[in-house]
Amino acid sequence: MNTLADIYYLTKRNLIASVRIPIMLVFTIVQPLLWLILFSQLFKNMVSGMANAPGGSPYGTGNFLDFFVPAIIMQTVLFSGAWSGNSIISDMESGVLDKMMATPVSRVAIILSRMFASVIYSMLQVTIIFIVAFIMGFQSASGISAILITYLIAFLFGLGICGLSTLLAVWTKRTEAVMAASTFVTMPMFMLSGSFLPLALVGGWVANVAKFNPLNYALDATRGPILHDSIDWGTFTVSVVILVSIAAVFVTASTYIFRTRLATS
Amino acid sequence: MTATEPQVSEVVKPSLNGSQPTAYPSGRANIVHTDQLTRLYGPTRAVDEVNFDVREGEIFGFLGPNGAGKSTTIKMLTTLVRPTTGSATVVGYDLATQANQIRNVIGYVAQEIGVDNRASGWENLELQGHLYHLSNTEIKQRVTELLELVDLSKDAKKLAGAYSGGMRKRLDIATGLIHRPKLLFLDEPTTGLDPQTRANLWEYIRRLNQEQGVTIFLTTHYLEEADRLCDRVAIIDHGKIMALDTPNRLKDEVSGDVISISFDSPEMPADPAKREAAKAALTGQPWVTDIKESDKGGLNVYVSGGETAMPQMLRILDQHNLPVVSISMSRPSLDDVFLKYTGHQMRDEAGSERPTMAQMGMNWGARRGRPGGR
Numbered sequence: 090m091n092t093l094a095d096i097y098y099l100t101k102r103n104l105i106a107s108v109r110i111p112i113m114l115v116f117t118i119v120q121p122l123l124w125l126i127l128f129s130q131l132f133k134n135m136v137s138g139m140a141n142a143p144g145g146s147p148y149g150t151g152n153f154l155d156f157f158v159p160a161i162i163m164q165t166v167l168f169s170g171a172w173s174g175n176s177i178i179s180d181m182e183s184g185v186l187d188k189m190m191a192t193p194v195s196r197v198a199i200i201l202s203r204m205f206a207s208v209i210y211s212m213l214q215v216t217i218i219f220i221v222a223f224i225m226g227f228q229s230a231s232g233i234s235a236i237l238i239t240y241l242i243a244f245l246f247g248l249g250i251c252g253l254s255t256l257l258a259v260w261t262k263r264t265e266a267v268m269a270a271s272t273f274v275t276m277p278m279f280m281l282s283g284s285f286l287p288l289a290l291v292g293g294w295v296a297n298v299a300k301f302n303p304l305n306y307a308l309d310a311t312r313g314p315i316l317h318d319s320i321d322w323g324t325f326t327v328s329v330v331i332l333v334s335i336a337a338v339f340v341t342a343s344t345y346i347f348r349t350r351l352a353t354s
Numbered sequence: 355m356t357a358t359e360p361q362v363s364e365v366v367k368p369s370l371n372g373s374q375p376t377a378y379p380s381g382r383a384n385i386v387h388t389d390q391l392t393r394l395y396g397p398t399r400a401v402d403e404v405n406f407d408v409r410e411g412e413i414f415g416f417l418g419p420n421g422a423g424k425s426t427t428i429k430m431l432t433t434l435v436r437p438t439t440g441s442a443t444v445v446g447y448d449l450a451t452q453a454n455q456i457r458n459v460i461g462y463v464a465q466e467i468g469v470d471n472r473a474s475g476w477e478n479l480e481l482q483g484h485l486y487h488l489s490n491t492e493i494k495q496r497v498t499e500l501l502e503l504v505d506l507s508k509d510a511k512k513l514a515g516a517y518s519g520g521m522r523k524r525l526d527i528a529t530g531l532i533h534r535p536k537l538l539f540l541d542e543p544t545t546g547l548d549p550q551t552r553a554n555l556w557e558y559i560r561r562l563n564q565e566q567g568v569t570i571f572l573t574t575h576y577l578e579e580a581d582r583l584c585d586r587v588a589i590i591d592h593g594k595i596m597a598l599d600t601p602n603r604l605k606d607e608v609s610g611d612v613i614s615i616s617f618d619s620p621e622m623p624a625d626p627a628k629r630e631a632a633k634a635a636l637t638g639q640p641w642v643t644d645i646k647e648s649d650k651g652g653l654n655v656y657v658s659g660g661e662t663a664m665p666q667m668l669r670i671l672d673q674h675n676l677p678v679v680s681i682s683m684s685r686p687s688l689d690d691v692f693l694k695y696t697g698h699q700m701r702d703e704a705g706s707e708r709p710t711m712a713q714m715g716m717n718w719g720a721r722r723g724r725p726g727g728r
Contacts, residue, residue: 183468192485
């Protein structure tokens with residue numbers, strides 16, 4: 090019970106602290122909106138131009154926003170998560186972590202609350218993207234269920250990325266390493282996915298590589314219900330299983346490393 | 355009395371009842387007891403088979419230069435760093451097997467200020483209360499009390515980032531007290547603070563000790579701080595305790611007191627004959643340990659027990675018809691004490707011989723704004 094309470098209070102503290110960096114708040118809100126607006130303007134005609142393609146549009150919709158919103162959401166969650174490991178490093182450097190370690194607080198709670206706070210913070214970004222997208226004319230074919238599925242998938246995907254970033258952080262204890270590795274992981278992940286183009290249009294080796302890209306599973310599970318009026322539970326289940334597994338591996342690994350290498354020495 | 359060969363004073367030797375107490379007895383017992391406590395970082399013996407006791411109710415100080423092993427000792431006793439060998443009991447609990455029980459009854463204030471700048475003073479204390487699993491009503495009451503204690507009630511709602519250095523340190527100390535610890539560890543509490551703030555902080559620490567009855571274990575590399583604040587001081591150098599006693603007794607052991615006398619005044623120029631006569635008269639007295647000529651034409655007489663030696667000295671000089679024009683007495687400083695036990699001056703060493711970060715274990719990475727030391 091104490092561990093759960095510890096997770097709750099520490100997550101709350103971390104969230105409040107994130108919101109209180111004004112410049113960060115600006116970036117976290119403005120950046121995804123910028124992408125939403127720029128990318129959709131850039132690809133707008135491509136999507137609408139294919140709307141009446143023989144055999145149906147490869148995008149599955151004539152409305153560019155419906156296609157891009159899941160991509161912008163996952164991209165935001167991906168980039169935020171990739172940076173999240175730095176927060177535990179800043180706790181190490183500022184002495185806050187030492188101080189916590191001298192209290193009876195659960196060691197697992199310290200590291201889990203960092204990851205949870207980061208993912209919950211991303212959910213705030215997701216909400217903002219949804220609101221602006223709706224204003225711009227976004228529509229969900231399966232209504233509210235598609236929105237809820239998007240939140241669930243974004244949460245799981247984000248948790249995996251946070252876990253990976255935190256793993257790098259507790260392993261290397263260096264901000265530079267987390268920054269370098271996050272670019273190294275996120276950019277290819279983003280490019281080798283169906284974020285901008287349906288994989289059917291990309292083809293070749295990229296489409297094959299994309300089969301191993303968790304971002305694609307996140308996109309598959311969310312795009313389906315947004316574009317179609319029915320939910321493909323098969324695709325959904327596969328995505329959830331894959332994303333949960335990834336999150337479980339990285340969250341457990343980073344917690345384990347934290348406990349064994351940092352929590353006591 | 356060789357300065358190069360460090361001696362270990364009697365109190366340092368491990369007590370014979372070295373077996374671990376299972377329950378913590380009340381009264382003036384030892385709140386900390388260490389037995390050959392050792393921590394290695396690679397080949398560096400950061401803390402080297404250290405034995406000492408901290409008594410309940412006292413302010414106990416570790417005095418030594420950066421890198422002497424002060425912080426490493428504190429980090430071991432606060433369960434942050436595991437000893438390589440040796441053992442210790444803290445508030446009656448065994449360090450190796452009862453870490454969580456220890457964490458519940460001790461407070462720890464690190465050298466670097468560990469407050470969250472993005473939370474208010476109130477929020478910092480509130481979170482700390484939750485980390486100790488206190489109830490909400492208890493937290494509310496304690497936070498109010500502690501803000502009062504450290505004079506931050508007015509600034510309770512301000513973010514700690516907007517506080518001055520002294521305020522943040524006071525808040526930091528308050529967070530270490532939220533759960534009414536029996537024992538508070540303060541690692542270099544005044545490092546980096548200006549003299550005014552430092553003197554203020556000493557007042558808070560004294561009040562904590564006297565009014566709240568908190569036993570305090572602090573480390574410092576300021577001689578004055580150890581001298582003015584601590585009931586007992588351990589001098590630590592290269593991971594070893596070189597001496598341990600009250601500041602006064604440590605100073606007594608150096609060479610007693612120095613009585614400076616002079617026979618000349620503006621009207622009466624210095625007379626070497628008088629000086630020689632005085633020297634002859636005083637030589638051989640049992641309380642005189644050494645006599646040296648001072649630069650001012652007088653004498654510096656090293657005595658044991660200056661308060662009783664001074665009247666006797668005046669009587670003898672009077673009997674020899676050697677009227678003293680001025681007389682003054684000074685006590686040796688802890689600086690002299692440090693020199694005696696370690697063979698070098700403390701400030702020679704300050705900042706040098708720091709272990710690399712990799713050797714420091716708990717010092718995760720490069721810490722910003724940290725003067726170094728362990």
